[in-house]
Amino acid sequence: MGVSFIPADEVMEPVVASPGFEGFEKRLEVEFWDPLGFANPSGLRAIPRNEIDTMLSAAECTIVSALSNSQFDSYVLSESSLFVYPSKIVIKTCGTTQLLKAIPLLLKSASFISLEACRCKYSRGTFIFPSAQPSPYGNFNEEVVILEKYFGHLGNGGKACVMSDASKMHNWHVYVAASEVAPLSSETYTMEMCMTQLDRSSAALFYKSPFYRSAADMTLLSGIRNLLPHSEICDFAFDPCGYSMNSVEGNAHSTIHITPEDGFSYASFETMGYSPSMLDLGSLVDRVLGCFKPAVFSISLSTAGLCHSQDAGSWGVPVCPRGYVCSGTTRHEMPGGSFVVYHTYTRILGGDSTVMPLALFPALEKVASNGYKSKNSEASLKPFLYGVQPLRESGGAEVIGPTARDMDSFIRKKIQSTGREDAFYVLDLATVTRLWKIWKSAMPRVHPFYAVKCNPDPQLLSMLAALGAGFDVASKAELEAVTQLGVAPRNIIFANPCKLPSHITEAAKAGVVYTTFDSEGELYKLKKYHPQAEVLLRFRADDTGARCPLGVKYGAEWDECYHLLEVAKTLGIKVAGVAFHVGSGASDVNAFAEGIKAARKLFDMAESLGLPRMTMLDIGGGFVSDGGAGVKFAAAAYEIGNALEEHFPRETMADVRIIGEPGRFFAEEAFSLAVLVFGCRVRRREEGNKTVVEYWINDGIYGSMNCLLYDHATLSVRALPVASSGGGSSGSSSGSDCESSSEDEEDDAPLLDVELHPSIIFGPTCDGLDTVLSDVWLPRLQCGDWLVFPRMGAYTKSAGSSFNGFAVPDATFYVHCGAAPEM
Template sequence: MVAQLTRQRLLASPCEFSEVDAVLAQYSVTPLPGPAAVADFALARIRELALEETFFVVDLGMAARLHACFVGALPRVTPFYAVKCMPEPGLLRMLAALGAGFDCASAAELTAVLGMGVPPSRIIYAHPVKPPAQVRWAAESGVDLTTADTVGELEKLARWHPRTAVLLRIRADDPSASCCLGNKYGAEPIDAFGLLVAARSLGLDIAGVCFHVGSGATNPQAFTAAIASARKVFNMGAGLGFRMRLLDLGGGFVNRPGPDGLPCLGGVPAAINAALDAHFPDGAGVRVIAEPGRFFAEHTGTLLCAVHGKRERAAPNGGRHVDYWISDGIYGNLNGIYYDHLQPVAVPLRVHEPNASPEPTTASSSSLFGPTCDGADVVLSSCVLPELAVGDYVLFPGLGAYSWAGAADFNGFTCRDVRFMHVYS
């Protein structure tokens, strides 16, 4: 049944069909009629397995639709998934089966992707400043595409990985992005020529240009300006004798629901496609890739947290307020509250009684606390929830991006070693 759903909803070669089917079989994926059924699936598993701990539901069907959306909207751009966003093996294997490449930023990420059988040609070691030992490891592993934005990095590559192809990373900020990166990475335009000259003197192969407009970017024109800047650097490189052949658009792609409710990329594809036609026309011999992470991961993962404790008290307005302690918090899979501008939405799952929508009179002013003894471990200081009991659950949709990837086991509460359940909606 899952395989039939896959064939109906994906545009892929017969080889890719076979690889996708193998992933679905490997993870015993449960087919669902649609994304809304994730809550019912989770509730059934909680009751069936008598669960009392945090777990994720990973929707590989959503990942497949997002991949189809991306390649359909940007037909000249090959996505290289940013592994740091959500390195969950099922998601990685699904994207690999669909033909995606991978943006890895460490030896651990390289090891995970290579271990799945992904060839080095589908990997970019996209960290502009790498530890020397990891540069040597990449050379030994045959990963021959990387990035750099300083003379010091070029010198490291010339010493320990001289055969690698290098993309010169330039600064290209979208000021409206949720997380800007230009303060840390990306050569200023005025420095690009000097870096190219240094690379030539070191005997390195500058293969092209990369940039990153910022995580969660919202302004399509940021890509327009960045592609125009990349063209200027391409011209500089060609003038110095480099074979400039690869453009990396980086990340920053945000999943915005379209008019039909399906995922889309807003006005970004139109801006990118127009800029590519203007500066890197088809047939010019330039391959184009990008490094989407959040776009693929965010709506693929749903976090489920158990209610472990409860307290009633008077609200400041004289009404009733209920505090709940749940099995995860800001040190674990909800860490994005503090460093990724996350505003979680809590959906109640009442495990021990019918999960019907509560009457308005049963809803109370509530707070959700994480499990640690730190007073800062607050998930939601104010929300409205129906009456919950210890053993019930709270569901957080859209928690695939920058959640498990950044979790820690602070205070002895295990948040990294969580259960993953895979579905295909």
């Protein structure tokens, strides 16, 4: 029976003295069955205590306290914990213990009561001090060899893998083997957290003081008692520091082990046996983090037995704790139909890249591949998270590589296969999905309502709808574009504070009730045309350095707000909440925090007027993905999270729905624009006698590049030789004023070591204003070559015109950069 194995990261080195205590545990879980029906009804609980002591002695640990109930026995060990169920045993040992030496003694004791092993799971993190581990524990390959010796006969052999980035501290080593003959046990869910770099004040609670701090004191003062409040706890305090705890509750257990010393501080938390209906995973993780406040932590979620995705509840939803970003997430299906998903998290310090955690069951993410064709079906909009392309048209999206060169190769092939001359866009669906994961990981309390005005591409809207986004619309046309996708009315906000009467009527027909206002006149319009509207008072909260300030046009001044709330009350219009917008492309992270602070004051102001309690906060837009001009998203998310917790704490404001209006965050990076070079001219500048090459392209200031005027964008560009590489296109020409470059260059050859020339890029219209870039360095191109402009999704084609008869590009092709989507 060969083991399926992914190589581990450690290289075995000679054992050396450890500079600190090793907190990361080795964990062994072995499940048994009775093939002949002769076993003692108590199962493994019938193993004599002296045999258990001998087994633990081989692993180099001893029992220090015990706690049992009618269903299983638990033991706190000198080096972690032991749990004995009738058909299952779990042993966790830390330090330099030799856990695998307990296996033959365990199997021997089980055989005496007619039990045979039918499943084994071994797991551990990456050690803080790997060189201090005795053989074979410094090398996962060698551990697997031993595990295969005892359990490799089960099923088709074991499966071993190292989850997460093997170069990082927090990764997860797991081995699972399972019999195909033994009946599957009932479903079991296990969660394990490993936390390092604990908050010093939190860690200090686990030292004995001169006046003696008992284990019970530590349990109470740290908040551990409140983690699972109905469980019975057996705790133990070590001298001079350190703490262990086991709890029992029905058929479920939890355990905590803490090494508080600075420099190698560590805490672990585990639960096993709780069903998703009994325990909300996200809330539990938040409570655990509140006890220890680690800088870095990981979560392993695993299943065994007859688990089903539809029963997973909150355990099948990605975990996104506030104040942290997910830095890695991996999932594997293991033998016996079990799953393991592993996430690593770091505290947000600003600027970190993030990913969205994977769900426990892949089935929870899957959606029908035929897209979202049903206009009004709520089921058709069931959110999903990973790699699925909700294309509403036939043909789908092409999977390509993740680099700019892969994108250029796709564009070149598209040009050559279609012979097209018109400029076109390419939308990378993988970027949209990645940005969605980042948002949900960094700001789980803020539901994104995409600002349609930024880019109304129907496939982008469809993708975001499928992901579960809401939408910010500002006109009847935008409203229709969203409602045609079947988006629920409660996930739409008409966020234009001053609306045409016919547009208000259309919103009322569609059942869209949420809208913003900032004037008394708007309230009278709403009373006449949409009396059921639920309004949000938009107040002015400017970031003066934003790329596009909005306060000069929208947002009630502070001294106007009280009167506006009075008018709404008099008219009988429901005030659902408040809204603000710091400006598009925000530059000051504090602007969001100040806006949230002011919003809370308006909540209190409305309450003082006797208005019903507000239940909605709209923090607007201004968000930029990494690489865009503006405040870093991670920094903004961190400040927003802190401000929300201060002014809208979950404990007292849980009923307040918090939304944002991101536009460019999702759109800007996802689109690239390909344009044809249809004219070129070489001129010499008098200053320095320099040669300047001028190019004409088939899109410009009056088209997609209007973003230079209206959005204050900064463009970048790269050359894409097509005609000059021998590929040709319908737009190619050999005009006399076009300089030709080498024709023996391969289609996909990168432009390395190619001489660059100062260049000017003009748009196609007759207006001299239509100058796209006036000082850019490019290789020598000819007519029929192309240029690629990345990050062209925000306020580009949505604001273009057909001046001079040159239309905005209307063609968009769809790709999925990176791996193929998981269906």
